[in-house]
Amino acid sequence: MNVLFDNLGLYGQAFLGTIELFVVAAIGSLVGGLLLAAMRVSPVPILRAFGTLYVNTVRNTPLTLVFFFFAFAYPRLEIVDLSFFARGCIALIIYTSAFICEVVRSGINTVPVGQAEASRALGFTFTQTLAGIVLPQAVRSVVPPLTNIEIALLKNTTIAAGFSIFEAGGIYQTLSERGYNVFLGLLWVAAGFLILVIPLTLLQQRLEQRWSTAR
């Protein structure tokens, strides 16, 4: 218990770092994922090909490798000098976007074509079809898996700690410098993540239960 209470400030700051990283990366990857998904379902074949190429490559790349690139290789390219934090966010966004794109795309694909055909036959305009028929149905099948991806993102932020970004995964270093028991210290980190992840998991299960029966 002492490990936690003696270092409460450290834990607080570190988890704040985690949450900051998570929020920025979540918003960024949502935007990126939607853009990619728009490419992948667009009527322009070449854009679809780009989207597919990106998604297939990134999903088969270890996140550590993306971080590795931004931590060690990016500074060599002398483009813009970015902080560790910004580079960590970019790495997470690049990686997570691919997964979000896939969820959004397969969500749109679950809406039967007949739905759109029927609404067109009833004289709905494109906007009406999209906003009134397709999207409400797609959102139902997108949001639960999306929550899963956000959970994975939250857990993935720990990798940033390995590349000198201050956040919860890196607490052990300070603890061992201060002479505390690292094992207990890390167990508290795990507990902290449980506290963060469990509400998200429950939310996801609720959404899934409510929306899977609705169709």
Next chain:
Amino acid sequence: MTATVLYDTPGPKARVRNAGTGVIGVLLVLGLVGFVLYRFAATGQFDGRLWEWIEYSAIQVLLLQSLLATLEAFAVAAVLSLVFGAVFAAGRLSDHRWLSRPAALVVEFFRAVPLLVLIFILYFGVSRGLGVNISTFWALVLGLVLYNGSVLAEIFRAGVNALPKGQREASYALGMRKTQVMTNVLLPQSLRAMLPTIVSQLVVVLKDTALGFLILYPELLYQARFLGSQGQLALPIIPVAMVVALIYIAMCLLLSAAAGYLERRTRRSRKRIDLDAAGAVAAAGLVIAPSSESGAAG
């Protein structure tokens, strides 16, 4: 192309507009890629001097060794997590509460804790905090096993639960025992359906071996960092990272392709069970994205 819910089959006007969007999109993407390549070239990343290392046989051997180290960790972790998954799935599916509750607790715990924190606990925590020495290899492998084993346990459980109820009921009606029902009726059917998902999860294992870099397990990324910081090779971190990235991506793509092939094969089969079917998987709270392309984000 196939019909889609989002738009009609384009007419002449829309085709012109789409072509315009296509041109703009291509220009944007090519501009971005071109800029990055330009920066690579401008900072001399394509100079022969930085690529000389690839000709030294000692370095080739070094890279090969680290590739082997990666594959070794992957192979051991894959096998053990399949075993772990099978054991804990069986535990969770058990009718005995004293067995299913703890199994559920273990599985949920290891799925919720970040893999890297697990690895850190095993490596820094257990060795420094408790004084039990664990090598980087076993810290990495055990971490991978605990996490991926738990995910696999959920996949197994969801797969068994997704089978039609009648299968189980009919076997009980025929007088089979619990174990017989599971091994003779439920598992053979559900394993077939689960195979693509299992292989996709193995891709996650392979990808996550890269985390070994952070505890200095001598795998590919570690070697890349080492070679990249060699002054007499002119610090070729970017060329080395490119080669290592190619190796990783190629290996993962191969495994993913295998998963895709299995998926298409099961989809063709008439005996297929829909793992995505509403409810079954959902109720199990399975942490994977839809279709074969599972939540590799983990």
